[in-house]
Amino acid sequence: MTKTLNRPPASTPAPQTDLTTSGGGVWGDRVFAAVCVAAGALVLAILALILVTTTQQSWAALRDSGLSFVTSPRWVANDPDGDGPLGPRFGALALIYGTAIVSLIALVIAVPISIGIALFITELAPRRLRGLSVTVIDLLAAVPSVVFGLWGILVVAPAIVPVYQWIHDLVDGIPVLDTVFGVPVSSGRGYMTAGLIVAIMIIPIITSIAREVFATVPEADKHAALALGATRWEMIRGAVFPHSFGGLVGAVMLGLGRAMGETIAVALTIGAAIQITGNVFQAGEALPSIIVRQWGESAGQHRAALIGLGVVLFALTILINLLARIVVRHAEARMKGAAR
Amino acid sequence: MTDRPLVNVVAPVDAPPAGYALPGAVDQPTGYGSTLMELSKVSVFYGDYEAVRDTSMPVRKHQITAMIGPSGCGKSTILRSLNRMNDLVSGARVAGRVTYHGQDLYARDVDPIQVRRHIGMVFQKPNPFPKSIFDNVAYGLRINKIKDNIGDRVEEALRGAALWDEVKGKLKTSGLALSGGQQQRLCIARTIAVRPDVILMDEPCSALDPIATSKIEDLMHELAKQYTIVIVTHNMQQAARVSHYTAFFTAEVDQAGVRHGRLVEFNDTGKIFTNPADKRTEDYITGRFG
Numbered sequence A: 001m002t003k004t005l006n007r008p009p010a011s012t013p014a015p016q017t018d019l020t021t022s023g024g025g026v027w028g029d030r031v032f033a034a035v036c037v038a039a040g041a042l043v044l045a046i047l048a049l050i051l052v053t054t055t056q057q058s059w060a061a062l063r064d065s066g067l068s069f070v071t072s073p074r075w076v077a078n079d080p081d082g083d084g085p086l087g088p089r090f091g092a093l094a095l096i097y098g099t100a101i102v103s104l105i106a107l108v109i110a111v112p113i114s115i116g117i118a119l120f121i122t123e124l125a126p127r128r129l130r131g132l133s134v135t136v137i138d139l140l141a142a143v144p145s146v147v148f149g150l151w152g153i154l155v156v157a158p159a160i161v162p163v164y165q166w167i168h169d170l171v172d173g174i175p176v177l178d179t180v181f182g183v184p185v186s187s188g189r190g191y192m193t194a195g196l197i198v199a200i201m202i203i204p205i206i207t208s209i210a211r212e213v214f215a216t217v218p219e220a221d222k223h224a225a226l227a228l229g230a231t232r233w234e235m236i237r238g239a240v241f242p243h244s245f246g247g248l249v250g251a252v253m254l255g256l257g258r259a260m261g262e263t264i265a266v267a268l269t270i271g272a273a274i275q276i277t278g279n280v281f282q283a284g285e286a287l288p289s290i291i292v293r294q295w296g297e298s299a300g301q302h303r304a305a306l307i308g309l310g311v312v313l314f315a316l317t318i319l320i321n322l323l324a325r326i327v328v329r330h331a332e333a334r335m336k337g338a339a340r
Numbered sequence B: 001m002t003d004r005p006l007v008n009v010v011a012p013v014d015a016p017p018a019g020y021a022l023p024g025a026v027d028q029p030t031g032y033g034s035t036l037m038e039l040s041k042v043s044v045f046y047g048d049y050e051a052v053r054d055t056s057m058p059v060r061k062h063q064i065t066a067m068i069g070p071s072g073c074g075k076s077t078i079l080r081s082l083n084r085m086n087d088l089v090s091g092a093r094v095a096g097r098v099t100y101h102g103q104d105l106y107a108r109d110v111d112p113i114q115v116r117r118h119i120g121m122v123f124q125k126p127n128p129f130p131k132s133i134f135d136n137v138a139y140g141l142r143i144n145k146i147k148d149n150i151g152d153r154v155e156e157a158l159r160g161a162a163l164w165d166e167v168k169g170k171l172k173t174s175g176l177a178l179s180g181g182q183q184q185r186l187c188i189a190r191t192i193a194v195r196p197d198v199i200l201m202d203e204p205c206s207a208l209d210p211i212a213t214s215k216i217e218d219l220m221h222e223l224a225k226q227y228t229i230v231i232v233t234h235n236m237q238q239a240a241r242v243s244h245y246t247a248f249f250t251a252e253v254d255q256a257g258v259r260h261g262r263l264v265e266f267n268d269t270g271k272i273f274t275n276p277a278d279k280r281t282e283d284y285i286t287g288r289f290g
């Protein structure tokens, strides 16, 4: 670091043939590098701080519950008969399950739709329609989540019960399916409704990133496919998708992050039932939604446990992001070979 | 300079009589030398701009036709008009007739996808898909709904592109992990796997070193036994080495001051390089151009 092998001391004027960078440039680069490193470090520090303080705040509950905090499905904040045998219990499994199911439903619905819209915009739509579609999707992103939640609880939930009932009747008697699409809850508030609402909320993010990703596919690759007599769709499968895999995983991950963290819309539409059931038409509860629901009435251990849920959610999102990174790296290494 | 032939001509020197037989060629495929494609008065427009004007020339079966000329004279434009790749450029329009087996390629009921399945294309920059070598070659077969013996067809195509011996042990590795010359032969394999009739090549060697280039040139001779080839090249030696016919294009400024590409001369490669009919051709091949 301190060795200045090729650089003359700043005081001696550089000769004409000197190829080393001038002093000003070096300083500029150094300052820039330092700013970048500092910004990166700051982000990491903030992340670490959040993790440390939340863990600290929730420590009392985490220590008491131990591993059962994440393995037990029983979350009983207020023991009905005082200090009876039940006692307050803090097991987050049902809530983790709720978050997982809602996010899964949201992804299953949103990913194909978003990719379809992105493909339409980048590959198929005539120029005029392109701008219009982009504007509409961006408008969707501008709707506040509480509005989505209210719309879900006031309009979607009551209207969708007959649809759930119809699906349930359709698959009645078919093993597995008739459990998954079981008897719907009468309010219409449940995993499925929450998943639907969250799906609509994450479509704009996934679409806009997928659009960027598709736009980076080289024309040369598309032409190669078309010159072999590929139709548009065959060209998309052969040339666009292989190039976009990594980027699409990234897009889905951002959507998933948003879905897992979505709080108010889920709180309004999921139905607030702490249970684990395979029936997606039933009511449930998720990690962020229970935090807002119970925060106001919580104190002591209960509050610590709610903060603990935040820690669990945070850890889960980080874990999933790391996993996605590994998947992408593997896939890209395999596809691109040694080149790049 | 001018009296010394610039290049070593191996292509037929004399104007071939009926049948256009190559001297010394033994196993000539049927239909050899007959007209497979024909351009008549073809002009290509990009929007209002007429990039190439009034081009008429034949493309002969199992022969290699080279297109040469200075940059911007419309070689690629004409080449792309032969398999309707110009359709992909918004605003591009082709006037005149391009026929293939006597059919007008631009007739209303002609499907450009079908055209491209018969008339394939190899590009200037090697552009394998980011997939395995095998999948690169199999891609065309799959989109053509060919399901049987994919493995055999892939091997045949890779052999046809003189690449098999170099890649047979690593068909599962990425096509992008090959060298530039290998990638270009992979692209040729991908094109011939679907057994097209005609292969269009737009400066296929310009991104390659001399050894890779000579491999591809040898390959072209081999391919001409089964396919009809049209190649655009900037390299006159290459045109002289590989082609049977040469079309020389140039860019001309008309009265209105607009540049258009024009076909100056079409003839046997030997004629073009030893005894060109047009002064402009002579200037170009002797390096006195621009």
Ligand SMILES: Nc1ncnc2c1ncn2[C@@H]1O[C@H](COP(=O)(O)OP(=O)(O)OP(=O)(O)O)[C@@H](O)[C@H]1O
Residues within 6 Å of the ligand: B046, B051, B069, B070, B071, B072, B073, B074, B075, B076, B077, B078, B089, B234, B261
């Ligand atoms: N997509 C396009 N849109 C508009 N004009 C184009 C397009 N492609 C080519 N042109 C124009 O058409 C003319 C011929 O271009 P073309 O690419 O066919 O030349 P070329 O002979 O292949 O040149 P080069 O040897 O440099 O590849 C040029 O003036 C060029 O600017």
Ligand SMILES: [Mg+2]
Residues within 6 Å of the ligand: B075, B076, B077, B202, B232
């Ligand atoms: Mg060109």
